[in-house]
Amino acid sequence: MMNLGTKKIESISVFDMLKIGVGPSSSHTLGPWRAARRFIKKIKDDGAFEQISSITVNLYGSLSLTGKGHATDVAVIMGLTGADPQTCDIAEIPLEVAKIKTQHQLHLDSERFIAFDPESHILFNRNFLPFHPNGITFNAQLTDGSSIEETFYSIGGGFVVQEERERAERKMHEFECFPRPIEKASDLLKYCVQENRSISDIVLENERYLNTDKDIDERLRQIWDVMLDSMYIGCHTEGTLPGGLNVRRRAFDNHLKLQKGTPYADKYEWIKAIRGTEVRFREILKWVSCFALAVNEVNASLGRVVTAPTNGSAGVIPAVMMYYMVIENHDANFEDVKRFLLVAGQIGSLFKKGATISAAMGGCQAEIGVSSAMAAGALTELMGGTPAQVLIASEIAMEHHLGLTCDPIGGLVQIPCIERNAMGAIKAINACEMALDSDPINVKVPLDKVIETMWQTAQDMNTKYKETSEGGLAVNVALSDC
Numbered sequence: 001m002m003n004l005g006t007k008k009i010e011s012i013s014v015f016d017m018l019k020i021g022v023g024p025s026s027s028h029t030l031g032p033w034r035a036a037r038r039f040i041k042k043i044k045d046d047g048a049f050e051q052i053s054s055i056t057v058n059l060y061g062s063l064s065l066t067g068k069g070h071a072t073d074v075a076v077i078m079g080l081t082g083a084d085p086q087t088c089d090i091a092e093i094p095l096e097v098a099k100i101k102t103q104h105q106l107h108l109d110s111e112r113f114i115a116f117d118p119e120s121h122i123l124f125n126r127n128f129l130p131f132h133p134n135g136i137t138f139n140a141q142l143t144d145g146s147s148i149e150e151t152f153y154s155i156g157g158g159f160v161v162q163e164e165r166e167r168a169e170r171k172m173h174e175f176e177c178f179p180r181p182i183e184k185a186s187d188l189l190k191y192c193v194q195e196n197r198s199i200s201d202i203v204l205e206n207e208r209y210l211n212t213d214k215d216i217d218e219r220l221r222q223i224w225d226v227m228l229d230s231m232y233i234g235c236h237t238e239g240t241l242p243g244g245l246n247v248r249r250r251a252f253d254n255h256l257k258l259q260k261g262t263p264y265a266d267k268y269e270w271i272k273a274i275r276g277t278e279v280r281f282r283e284i285l286k287w288v289s290c291f292a293l294a295v296n297e298v299n300a301s302l303g304r305v306v307t308a309p310t311n312g313s314a315g316v317i318p319a320v321m322m323y324y325m326v327i328e329n330h331d332a333n334f335e336d337v338k339r340f341l342l343v344a345g346q347i348g349s350l351f352k353k354g355a356t357i358s359a360a361m362g363g364c365q366a367e368i369g370v371s372s373a374m375a376a377g378a379l380t381e382l383m384g385g386t387p388a389q390v391l392i393a394s395e396i397a398m399e400h401h402l403g404l405t406c407d408p409i410g411g412l413v414q415i416p417c418i419e420r421n422a423m424g425a426i427k428a429i430n431a432c433e434m435a436l437d438s439d440p441i442n443v444k445v446p447l448d449k450v451i452e453t454m455w456q457t458a459q460d461m462n463t464k465y466k467e468t469s470e471g472g473l474a475v476n477v478a479l480s481d482c
Contacts, residue, residue: 069243132153134156237251262276299311299315300417308344314421320425360466365401404420409474416473
């Protein structure tokens with residue numbers, strides 16, 4: 001297993017934490033997809049692309065054990081074709097994969113064809129590589145008889161690294177050049193207090209080192225648009241999720257009951273329509289759950305979502321943002337969305353630096369727990385909380401996810417994953433309210449301590465509860481029972 005006991009300081013952008021991609025998993029789908037694209041780029045950089053005669057892919061550990069259910073093989077195939085997970089036509093994915101499986105030919109990086117049979121060229125190995133549970137090795141055979149081999153590790157949230165961490169030196173340099181370098185929550189709070197500014201202001205200053213204001217706004221708008229799309233599509237799609245569990249989509253039925261026939265033309269009119277409905281406490285719970293379920297039903301069907309910080313936890317942050325827009329503040333606009341996403345991204349980066357956002361490393365506490373903490377802190381700033389209260393909210397949300405295991409039935413991101421997004425969103429809202437009523441002077445557990453504890457808990461957790469489907473619900477509930 002990867003030894004992450006000594007953490008390296010990294011500059012992590014909000015756009016590292018919030019990525020647009022394809023479901024159902026950031027570590028098992030988006031990561032391998034990006035790794036395949038990086039492998040092809042490496043070969044091109046070496047000038048050997050035209051000499052490739054065949055490619056073999058070996059999946060290890062968690063990528064192998066739950067790879068079929070997470071569509072890891074599909075992701076690898078699409079990555080090798082050069083498709084971009086952020087922009088490719090989702091509807092074309094099953095057609096392209098079916099064609100490759102039938103014709104045994106792959107259009108490598110959309111430039112040249114090579115022989116490729118997924119059944120024999122993508123191998124599932126149950127053993128784990130020592131560096132990280134999510135290992136993937138690509139081997140390209142060249143026409144001169146030689147080969148090129150590279151191993152990548154999908155470490156959660158769509159992040160992909162190699163063991164030598166070639167980018168570590170550059171990332172360290174970027175961090176040192178940040179106007180306000182942040183490794184821990186205490187660093188973040190220090191800047192807020194010293195400058196009397198909000199967390200979103202501090203985060204924005206750092207983002208300006210990497211991107212222009214125009215780029216920041218444009219990319220945040222794209223992220224929110226995909227989040228809104230996934231909620232809207234999920235609420236308007238009926239049927240059964242793919243994969244064999246025969247899970248019926250619930251967001252459609254829930255939304256139908258909640259909407260009560262209010263007319264609307266598109267997703268923007270939809271927001272206005274929801275704002276106009278009569279809402280009581282039970283309806284609030286149902287709306288928030290509906291938003292979260294919708295996103296992760298889209299994710300489970302290989303739809304496009306935003307890793308927040310992972311695909312498996314993609315529903316929490318959009319659900320809580322929508323709660324603010326349709327329940328708390330009907331005048332909310334893009335500036336509110338911007339602040340929310342900036343704070344959420346920063347909170348997520350603290351967990352990535354101090355612990356993990358990979359279920360294969362830390363169980364579901366690393367996914368739903370982190371997303372709930374991100375959403376709780378972001379909502380608290382929008383609700384008028386101080387920077388200290390933002391951190392309190394994040395701590396409360398994570399504290400009550402500590403030890404949450406990852407044991408998906410059938411290796412699919414469906415049970416219990418989809419419902420957990422709804423629970424994480426509700427907990428985030430509750431954590432926000434508790435933080436707003438809290439005096440920072442009386443705080444007993446700072447956010448940095450709960451992050452440290454989460455990492456210790458991750459290291460203590462039995463491997464079978466880390467996205468292997470070898471324990472818990474995954475073995476106590478058979479596919480035949482579903």
